[in-house]
Amino acid sequence: MLIICTGPDTxxxxxxxxxxxxxxxxxxxxxxxxxxxLETSTSIQDAISKLSNLxxxxxxxxxxxxxxxxxxxxxxxxxxxxxxxxxxNQTVVLTYEDKxxxxxxxxxxxKENLFIYAHESLKGTALNKWIVDRCKTYNIATPPTSKLVExxxxxxxxxxxxxxxxxxxxxxxxxENGLDNDVGAFALIDEFMQNNPNWRSDFLxxxxxxxxxxxxxxxxxWNRIKDRQADDVHPYVQKKLSYIKFKDSNEMTLKIFRAMxxxxxxxxxxxxxxxxxx
Numbered sequence: 001m002l003i004i005c006t007g008p009d010t011x012x013x014x015x016x017x018x019x020x021x022x023x024x025x026x027x028x029x030x031x032x033x034x035x036x037x038l039e040t041s042t043s044i045q046d047a048i049s050k051l052s053n054l055x056x057x058x059x060x061x062x063x064x065x066x067x068x069x070x071x072x073x074x075x076x077x078x079x080x081x082x083x084x085x086x087x088x089n090q091t092v093v094l095t096y097e098d099k100x101x102x103x104x105x106x107x108x109x110x111k112e113n114l115f116i117y118a119h120e121s122l123k124g125t126a127l128n129k130w131i132v133d134r135c136k137t138y139n140i141a142t143p144p145t146s147k148l149v150e151x152x153x154x155x156x157x158x159x160x161x162x163x164x165x166x167x168x169x170x171x172x173x174x175x176e177n178g179l180d181n182d183v184g185a186f187a188l189i190d191e192f193m194q195n196n197p198n199w200r201s202d203f204l205x206x207x208x209x210x211x212x213x214x215x216x217x218x219x220x221x222w223n224r225i226k227d228r229q230a231d232d233v234h235p236y237v238q239k240k241l242s243y244i245k246f247k248d249s250n251e252m253t254l255k256i257f258r259a260m261x262x263x264x265x266x267x268x269x270x271x272x273x274x275x276x277x278x
Contacts (some may be wrong), residue, residue, distance in 0.1 A: 001089055003115045004069070006097040011156035012119035017064070017096050024062045024092065033060035042066050042095075044076045051083040051091055061091045068095040069105065077105050084113060121154045131159060138167040161260075164213035165220070185211060189218050192277070193246045203277065212260055219253055222246055252277075 005016045025035060038046065042065045050063060072080075084093065100106075100118060122130050128145050135143040140163060152158040188211060191199035203211065222241045224230040226249075230238055246252070255277050 001092045001113055001115070002084060002109065003092060003094045003117070004097055004100065005095070005117045005119075006100040007119055009119040009121045009154075009156060010098070011160065012122075013117070014096060016117050016119065017094065020094060021062065021064060028060055028062075031060075033062070035062045035064065037064045039064070039066040042068055044068060044072050044080055047093055048080055048083050051080075051087050051093075059090075063091060063093050065093065065095040067097055068093070069097055069101040070099075072101065072105060074105065074108065077101075077108050081108060081110075081113075085110075122156070123154060127154055130156070131163075134160065134163055138163050140166055161213070161216065165217040167213070185214050186218075189215050190244070193218070193222070193244050195247055212256075215256055216260060219256055223249070223253070 003020060005013045005020070007013050021035060024033070029035065036050075038050075047063065047065065047068060069077075084091075100116065106114070106116070127149065131145045131148055132143045135141075144166070148159050148162060152162065185206075188199065188202050188206065190196075191202060192215065218241065221230060221233050221237055222244065224233060225238055225241050259277055
């Protein structure tokens with residue numbers, strides 16, 4: 001079986017890939033199936049080779065690729081289809097494609113062996129509904145739908161990052177001394193920004209998917225405070241960040257966004273993401 005997830009909306013396409021992998025994991029991994037992430041070895045020949053070598057005691061597998069069909073020829077497609085058919089549905093080949101394969105290539109496949117999830121950019125009511133649903137995911141009670149659309153149009157990557165930042169701020173509770181935030185996560189961010197010798201080991205012991213949104217939010221706020229463009233940042237946050245001497249801020253900011261990009265594009269997972277900050 002071949003499953004292709006493609007755009008033009010890359011956020012939705014990649015989200016579908018993650019959802020399919022999680023559904024496969026929940027349904028099959030407990031019974032001995034395996035998931036192989038093969039983004040770094042993506043080639044149609046690699047897929048053909050893996051499909052041809054199941055072994056005597058083969059189990060079900062999901063092979064995850066990136067842009068497997070980029071530059072594929074009809075001859076290669078026919079060989080891949082032949083090998084996929086012989087596999088007899090033991091293996092699911094799942095690929096994210098920046099651009100969908102051509103109609104000439106797709107017409108070579110039998111419909112029962114091919115599933116395509118193409119994601120168009122969201123507009124109007126569909127975009128507003130997506131934002132509202134995403135706000136529920138982040139426990140944001142009042143969706144700033146019109147403002148987000150005004151700022152970011154249909155860029156779901158930018159909207160999602162903004163919502164993560166809002167979630168971080170909403171998770172801070174106000175007391176008589178100002179903001180009392182999640183000491184653990186924010187203490188780690190402070191270590192990073194101040195280049196505390198312990199930040200590397202402390203980051204490696206935590207979930208980067210939880211730390212990255214907070215880190216990006218704090219870095220954005222720090223830069224806005226430095227540039228005197230932070231009127232809407234809470235006074236406590238302004239005061240706290242203004243005392244931090246963030247060395248090599250430009251270089252480190254680039255590393256942070258590269259780590260986020262790698263995470264979003266499934267190029268890095270878990271602690272590999274943290275390594276990109278070193």
